[in-house]
Amino acid sequence: MRQTDALIASIFIASGATAQEPLSAIDWLDAPVSVSVAAPRVVPLDDMAVSDGVDTPEVAVMPLGSARSDSVGLLPANVTGLPVSLWQASTERAVTAQFARLAPEPLPAIQALYYTLLLAEAEAPADAGAGAGFLKARLAALERFGAVDPALALIERAGPATPALFDRWLDLALLVGTEDTPCKALADNPSLSQRYGARIFCTARAGDWQTAALLYETALALDLLSATEGDLLAQFLDPDMVENSHALAPASDMTPLLFRLYESVGEPLPTQGLPRAYAMADLRPSSGWKARIDAAERLTRTGALPPNRLLGLYTERSPAASGGVWARVAAMQAFDAALTNGQPDAIATALSEVWRLMREQRLSVSFAELYGKDLASLDGLPGPARALALRISLLSPEYETAAQGANPDDPAEAFLAGLARGAPPENLADTPLKQAVVRAFDATGPARTHAGMLEGDKLGQAILTAALQLDQAGPRGFDDISNSLATLRAVGLEDTARRAALQLLILERGT
Known part of the structure; x- marks a missing residue:
């Protein structure tokens, strides 16, 4: 629960900000992987008859202790501006169908909105059943975006040591390497899961190898394990078998447990061809630098990793080669150095190259969130670089301030500046x-x-x-x-x- 406690603390710190400011990112204090899920701001427009927050009656937040698992959230109503009755009048089927249709890489502004909706404290649809189906749909959407840590925190708040939620809890924990807690819960209460593979794995992780072996033999005799799961568990339980076993082909239907078992028997799998959530495994310090950068880029595209984490990897050391990911590393380091030195011509040259590469990787808005404020305050850039810097800064959270630098005689810039102020001409x-x-x-x-x-x-x-x-x-x-x-x-x-x-x-x- 340590991650959950850190998350909740950071959220309530964030709630002290005004509605005019972007909400603080979720800080995963002491956690090996940091995930930022920032809600979009709700900005009141005094001169445009737009409501301050969502135009619905204020509804009190139900205390978490009395909330059903479907209703738990990480972002309280006073942070999101959304009432706890958000979903109540809809049917569970209608909303969960919408969650299933979310694009894998939404427009960044819409991505932030999706996170707010998925993580909001709100009552479930009135017809939601007792099986936590609504919560599971939210967790599945978060997992598709690669936002495993928020999903894990969400399920932990719901009380995951139940048959309805345990399997999802263990899967999420396996993706980030924190399976000890759910495994202990399963060892204490085997009825939490009907998956024999999970029972065997967790029993062994708890140190009871004899019982794990007995469970394995029983599951094998009853044909309760897939061929791949059976082979991997056999090697996991008896390391001597690894030396005499042939390399196993990756399973066509990958699961977090199979992924970890491949790793445990010395056959770690690349994550590029797997769902985005598996990229979390490559962020561990034991992974190579290139693998960590590739994973961070993949997760940053969906807002599952804060841009600062990606920047830290880009600038960790000198690029090992040229081309591909190393070209992006070199370009980011060159731009960062030019910006630090404050040389307008060098900044202009470096900005053009790094922007091209960031756009190719669909990381434009992440780059703008890193550097938009600095670019908006720069003076002395040559014409094309100044225009590019303006557009980048308009993609940042400080877009209203950036609009002050627009050239009123340039129709394109004037239109963007008007839009940033809420009044496109x-x-x-x-x-x-x-x-x-x-x-x-x-x-x-x-x-x-x-x-x-x-x-x-x-x-x-x-x-x-x-x-x-x-x-x-x-x-x-x-x-x-x-x-x-x-x-x-x-x-x-x-x-x-x-x-x-x-x-x-x-x-x-x-x-």
């Missing part, structure tokens, strides 16, 4: 995408397609629907973009709407 909307953005920011209420859900108190479902619509809008889905942004603004998610629109325009994503 209609006379400068010279593309269909800009016109869609203007329509959204001119709207005085939610889109008609979402209004019915809001009238039915299905706030969470309406937000999810708008977010999915925006994130999945095609190359000419301008109506979808406009409707989604309008609804996000109408429910008080002004910051999310502005950042999403800026990202669409600057990164030209999907247009």
